[in-house]
Amino acid sequence: MIGAPVFIDRIGKAYGSQTAVAEVTLDIPAGEFLSILGPSGSGKTTLLTMIAGFESPSAGRLVIGGRDVTAVSPDRRNIGMVFQRYALFPHLTVAENIAFPLKMRGICKNLRAERVDRTLDLVQLRDYARRYPHELSGGQQQRVAVARAIVFEPPVLLMDEPLGALDKKLRESMQLEIKQLQQRLGATVIYVTHDQEEALTMSDRIAVMAKGQLAQLGTPADIYHNPQSAFVADFIGKMNFLAGEFVGETAGNQTIRLGDDVIIDTPGAAPGFDGPARIGDRVRLALRPERLGLAMRGAGGKNALPGRIETSVFAGCFDLHLVRTDFGNGEIIQVQVPANGTGSPFAAGTLVDVIAERDCLRLFTDAEA
Ligand SMILES: Nc1ncnc2c1ncn2[C@@H]1O[C@H](COP(=O)(O)OP(=O)(O)OP(=O)(O)O)[C@@H](O)[C@H]1O
Ligand SMILES: [Mg+2]
Structure with a gap:
């Protein structure tokens, strides 16, 4: 054949x-x-x-x-x-x-x-x-x-x-x-x-x-x-979406504000961002759960998203943490961390920073649902 x-x-x-x-x-x-x-x-x-x-x-x-x-x-x-x-x-x-x-x-x-x-x-x-x-x-x-x-x-x-x-x-x-x-x-x-x-x-x-x-x-x-x-981001794999506001761009780097005071930088070449990129525009930040990290509150460095562990679930090869954010509408972020077999240090209630590496961030205009 x-x-x-x-x-x-x-x-x-x-x-x-x-x-x-x-x-x-x-x-x-x-x-x-x-x-x-x-x-x-x-x-x-x-x-x-x-x-x-x-x-x-x-x-x-x-x-x-x-x-x-x-x-x-x-x-x-x-x-x-x-x-x-x-x-x-x-x-x-x-x-x-x-x-x-x-x-x-x-x-x-x-x-x-x-x-x-x-x-x-x-x-x-x-x-x-x-x-x-x-x-x-x-x-x-x-x-x-x-x-x-x-x-x-x-x-x-x-x-x-x-x-x-x-x-x-x-x-x-x-x-x-x-x-x-x-x-x-x-x-x-x-x-x-x-x-x-x-x-x-x-x-x-x-x-x-x-x-x-x-x-x-x-x-x-x-x-x-x-x-x-x-649509494609949401349909393929797991994806967290956070609502934000476009606050400016320097040297091809877009800056997004989440809630009142959390500032996130995304790389200029964020594929999919075809948005008008005008200051004040509503945008959606997309983050894959397996591309995120967790640190104790204050240790997350730049691009850290403050939150509190709501639930942690053992899922075989990874631990799934549901983190309630401290900003915006208190949206839940799913974070997948490889399981190391010794249990997770992040018990429910722990104050954490979700670490979002710049290259794992995707930006979409808010119009696309
Ligand atoms: N014979 C038909 N007469 C009228 N409408 C139809 C007919 N066949 C399909 N449609 C409509 O065309 C659209 C696409 O249907 P289709 O069966 O191709 O979807 P699908 O992607 O295969 O969905 P699923 O995953 O449920 O199988 C649907 O809105 C369906 O109602
Ligand atoms: Mg079909």
């Missing part, structure tokens, strides 16, 4: 007066693992079903492997698809389910058996060939669905929340399996999820969607570290 490039060219879909997808453009190279990530109702499934051909776009065109397939029927697009619910044929065995797409394509019996065997091995279900779907666990059923989607070696594989129904542990092992499978096969994968961790671990690139539009496109690291809007 060799992947094909997919070019989504200003594709849009309206249902009556409602826009489900608004002119999305994505240029996906052959063999890429691209995730489409976004909240419920943001248009992910609509975009995917247009690529599959089950919905026709209201605008734009779709090019797969250099061929314009906008008007081509789904069965002639040679695309594999896995849906959120397994959608296996209940009256067919595992082997028969997997053989189905080959049968549809008129592939002879011998070749069919050979391909089904090989695919069963790939998804590690050789011993389950004769079982029926209801005799399998959720994860096994989903592996059958993946096998059925890849057995005819499609150059493009579409997956719509394929692991949504599985528990966390199974989901994580299936994520690795799908990723390895894709790397072995070389297929181009377009993977829909609303689970940001899943998107971060599996993807070459992530397309974040909001309200039918592309909010940001980039590598997982890029999206995580350089969110271009408060």
